[in-house]
Amino acid sequence: MKKKINTLTQKGTKKPLLKKISHINLEGQIHDLKSNLNIIKRQLKQGVNREKIVKEKLQGEVNQGADREKQSANREKIAEEQLHIRTKAMESTFDGIFIIDALKPDFKIIYANPSFYRLTGFSMNEVIGKNYFLLYGDIENTHTYEEIKKILLQGKSFQGEMVRLKKNGEKFWSLLRITLVRDNNGIVTHYVGNKTDTTLMKERNIEIEEQREELLHVTRVGKLAEFVSSLAHEISQPLTAILSYAQAAQRMYKGREPQLQEILQYIINDDQRASEVIRRLRYLLKKTKPTFEQLDINVLINDTITLILPHITTKNKAIKFESGKDMPAFQGDRIQLQQVLLNLISNSLEAMESNKDSQEMMVRTLLENAETIKVEVIDSGCGIPPKNMEKLFSHFFTNKPDGLGMGLSISRSIVEAHGGRLDAKNNPDRGATFYFTLPIQIKEKA
Amino acid sequence: MGTFVHFLLLIRSNKRNIMSSNIFILDDDESVCRALKTLLMTYDFVVKTFNSAQNFFDNVAVNDPGCLLLDIHMPRLDGWEVQKRILSSGSSRPIIFISAEKQDNATERALKVGAVGFLQKPVNAQTLVDLINSSVK
Numbered sequence: 001m002k003k004k005i006n007t008l009t010q011k012g013t014k015k016p017l018l019k020k021i022s023h024i025n026l027e028g029q030i031h032d033l034k035s036n037l038n039i040i041k042r043q044l045k046q047g048v049n050r051e052k053i054v055k056e057k058l059q060g061e062v063n064q065g066a067d068r069e070k071q072s073a074n075r076e077k078i079a080e081e082q083l084h085i086r087t088k089a090m091e092s093t094f095d096g097i098f099i100i101d102a103l104k105p106d107f108k109i110i111y112a113n114p115s116f117y118r119l120t121g122f123s124m125n126e127v128i129g130k131n132y133f134l135l136y137g138d139i140e141n142t143h144t145y146e147e148i149k150k151i152l153l154q155g156k157s158f159q160g161e162m163v164r165l166k167k168n169g170e171k172f173w174s175l176l177r178i179t180l181v182r183d184n185n186g187i188v189t190h191y192v193g194n195k196t197d198t199t200l201m202k203e204r205n206i207e208i209e210e211q212r213e214e215l216l217h218v219t220r221v222g223k224l225a226e227f228v229s230s231l232a233h234e235i236s237q238p239l240t241a242i243l244s245y246a247q248a249a250q251r252m253y254k255g256r257e258p259q260l261q262e263i264l265q266y267i268i269n270d271d272q273r274a275s276e277v278i279r280r281l282r283y284l285l286k287k288t289k290p291t292f293e294q295l296d297i298n299v300l301i302n303d304t305i306t307l308i309l310p311h312i313t314t315k316n317k318a319i320k321f322e323s324g325k326d327m328p329a330f331q332g333d334r335i336q337l338q339q340v341l342l343n344l345i346s347n348s349l350e351a352m353e354s355n356k357d358s359q360e361m362m363v364r365t366l367l368e369n370a371e372t373i374k375v376e377v378i379d380s381g382c383g384i385p386p387k388n389m390e391k392l393f394s395h396f397f398t399n400k401p402d403g404l405g406m407g408l409s410i411s412r413s414i415v416e417a418h419g420g421r422l423d424a425k426n427n428p429d430r431g432a433t434f435y436f437t438l439p440i441q442i443k444e445k446a
Numbered sequence: 447m448g449t450f451v452h453f454l455l456l457i458r459s460n461k462r463n464i465m466s467s468n469i470f471i472l473d474d475d476e477s478v479c480r481a482l483k484t485l486l487m488t489y490d491f492v493v494k495t496f497n498s499a500q501n502f503f504d505n506v507a508v509n510d511p512g513c514l515l516l517d518i519h520m521p522r523l524d525g526w527e528v529q530k531r532i533l534s535s536g537s538s539r540p541i542i543f544i545s546a547e548k549q550d551n552a553t554e555r556a557l558k559v560g561a562v563g564f565l566q567k568p569v570n571a572q573t574l575v576d577l578i579n580s581s582v583k
Contacts, residue, residue, distance in 0.1 A: 232546070233546045236546030236547075236567050236568065237546055237567070238477060239567070239568045240475075240478050240568040241480070242481070242568075243481075243568040243571075244478075244481035244568070244569070244571070245481045247485055247570075248484040248485040248487070251485075251488040251571070252488055271568060272568070282547075394521065
């Protein structure tokens with residue numbers, strides 16, 4: 001022990017020992033040793049007998065008791081474990097983490113975790129010691145980077161989402177957050193960056209947006225087609241009557257009144273011309289045939305709710321989905337059935353809108369029987385006035401100021417094309433339930 | 447001249463089976479009913495019109511002879527349903543479907559379920575009469 005202290009106090013041997021200790025990361029030990037050394041040095045300078053001091057020092061330490069030594073060893077062990085866990089955590093997180101030296105002006109990266117390398121595609125050599133804002137070497141983002149630097153230099157943290165390129169040119173969405181680390185005097189010593197790959201989330205959002213657009217488009221086209229079809233029907237009826245009257249008159253006056261005959265012929269010709277226009281218009285907007293595929297009703301409803309959920313939440317309402325267990329797969333047109341569901345859900349939402357007490361609507365799936373799936377959309381809105389019950393599903397019937405009166409009639413024709421039926425009833429307490437059935441096997445229409 | 451035409455018509459109608467001269471029209475559009483009735487009367491048919499399926503079933507017995515012009519697009523019971531009901535009542539009444547909408551395979555479907563045929567509105571007089579006559583041959 002005496003020998004060891006001697007060597008320690010000798011210049012030149014101090015450094016290697018310290019280095020070795022720091023290498024194994026035992027900061028506490030280094031600190032203890034350093035302070036011991038300082039005491040010893042001071043006492044040596046004061047000219048006190050070296051051996052005595054050493055003895056006293058050692059004796060003092062021994063006298064402080066074995067317990068204390070044990071305690072300090074324990075603390076060190078715990079600290080060491082903590083440090084180990086924190087390091088491991090940093091290294092295993094999905095987020096890319098990097099640390100920038102803030103005391104120097106060139107934003108040098110002094111640490112990056114493995115996820116950072118994985119996310120960016122850079123190797124350690126390309127990152128450590130490099131200016132973070134020059135890492136990508138692109139001019140494209142200079143403006144953004146200048147903004148970030150400005151924010152950081154103002155002592156604020158930064159958060160933003162951007163498209164980044166990996167080293168291999170692959171695009172990814174990066175959520176970048178940079179926070180400041182200060183020392184005890186409040187000086188910013190480091191910037192800690194956190195890079196999250198939000199590509200999947202972004203893509204999912206874009207996908208949802210696209211689906212919503214597609215559905216809206218189909219709904220609009222569907223509405224137009226249905227509108228034209230109904231209009232065509234309404235106009236065809238009087239055209240039928242006009243043609244029949246004219247042909248009847250022609251027969252009644254056959255061989256007589258040539259001028260009248262001529263007029264009647266003009267009426268017939270123009271009637272047929274108008275019919276032809278309608279026929280062509282209808283052909284132009286011919287409804288696309290449903291494309292049937294194997295569907296799971298619960299998945300379909302979940303997807304649809306995802307699409308309309310933002311709309312429901314902005315209206316401060318909630319939607320609950322009670323999915324029936326073991327619902328069998330069925331054949332159906334995904335887009336068309338989503339259209340039906342969206343229509344029913346948004347109708348319910350509108351029925352509930354004026355009433356602050358009605359907060360929640362529910363979609364429920366169940367098996368009506370072994371061959372039939374039943375879907376219910378239950379709201380707690382204003383319900384359906386009995387006088388409207390009959391007309392509810394007919395074209396052009398609406399009680400909304402800006403409604404076309406097509407939604408429910410289109411929905412019904414879609415459900416019927418699937419071999420099911422769509423109907424409505426008022427709930428015993430309040431609100432209404434719209435429900436439709438879907439056969440698991442579509443029967444050929446007789 | 448008019449009398450002559452009338453005379454010819456009479457001969458033609460006499461040639462026809464007496465059962466065939468009865469026509470029933472079932473269409474929810476009153477104007478269409480009235481116009482078709484006027485037209486068919488010039489062919490000397492005896493025409494009765496009905497605006498709803500219920501009205502038709504209430505007033506026409508199963509074995510009342512006559513061809514039925516049946517509109518497809520009607521509220522509640524549509525044309526296909528009405529035809530099914532007539533068939534199941536044991537009646538062999540000839541039925542011609544008419545509709546303002548061009549339905550896919552409507553003609554094939556009409557023939558498949560045992561009807562005489564399908565015509566799209568507006569209906570041409572001669573085509574209609576020819577089809578009615580063919581139904582009773």
